[in-house]
Amino acid sequence: MQLTQFTDLSLRLLIYLARLPEPGLATIAEIADYHQISRNHLVKVANSLANEGFIMTTRGKGGGIQLARPAYAIGLGEVVRRTEQNMNLVECFDIPNNHCRLIRNCFLKATLYEAQRAFMSVLDKYTLADAASVGGNNGIFDKHAEIPIDSNKLLVVE
Amino acid sequence: MQLTQFTDLSLRLLIYLARLPEPGLATIAEIADYHQISRNHLVKVANSLANEGFIMTTRGKGGGIQLARPAYAIGLGEVVRRTEQNMNLVECFDIPNNHCRLIRNCFLKATLYEAQRAFMSVLDKYTLADAASVGGNNGIFDKHAEIPIDSNKLLVVE
């Protein structure tokens, strides 16, 4: 049960942009450097985000990428749904290619659907503004924090 | 966002066993034939389920596999948790191998945890007895049924 790195990077890129001061413009190279990942890969991530309408791109000198909408108007569920290629939890979710003989009366399938909807519902509660926020989420985060939160390191852009 | 086929087959195998009449014994070969899948693969699935305590195996002539506990005592969440190898939704869930610089203050990570917990909570509501049940789940299933339910085909074991 994993999301692709592609989706992970999509979210990280959006968070990076959302945390920038006005006008929120950055180059792909800058973000790739920040996260120490392949520029090639991130170019494709940026492309996909642009095609899905999450970011705008500006070519040429002085260009770069920026959010196409305010961060509070970008739902996390929306990003995942449009970025993650394969949302077929199990074979039978992909009806044309299903081979499972249980298909006609499978309580399990219904249950897995329900679980997936519950998953997405949580993401749908939050926006990129939440994901990019730096304060106010300690209560939530603390439950899972493996490293004590250091308020001096709360900004992505250093 | 997918579960492995390994997990899918684990669940299918358990459902098969749960639907058998007493004493609920079947051979791996029989189940592999039923689902038209590799016996080798299913052997490994059965092995894993035996190691996790979900089924008992009996070697030798007349042997086979059967549930180690009653179906109502086998939680679906438990099965998925013990069967799915990698539950690290994104890189940063795997703390030793994480490289994401956002780790210290990532609202996103907390959100993804919350989403994953919501997913598992749904599975934890149900047991193998539910998954194997043949009647009474139409209301739930109907919402997602792409094929009209045919009550003559409701039994796995034909």
Added chain:
DNA sequence: AATAAGATGCATTTAAGATGAATCTTTTAA
């Protein structure tokens, strides 16, 4: 022009997962 940026297409690599084959062990029954 020259340079800086993103866009695109193709090729390659990688790793997880799936599959296959061979052999071993246990148990039953003839």
Added chain:
DNA sequence: TTAAAAGATTCATCTTAAATGCATCTTATT
């Protein structure tokens, strides 16, 4: 006590999605 039926184990191979890299193209600015 041997043969056959069943699961257990190990190793090797295949497959495929995802990731990565490279080359080239397009657009925009100076």
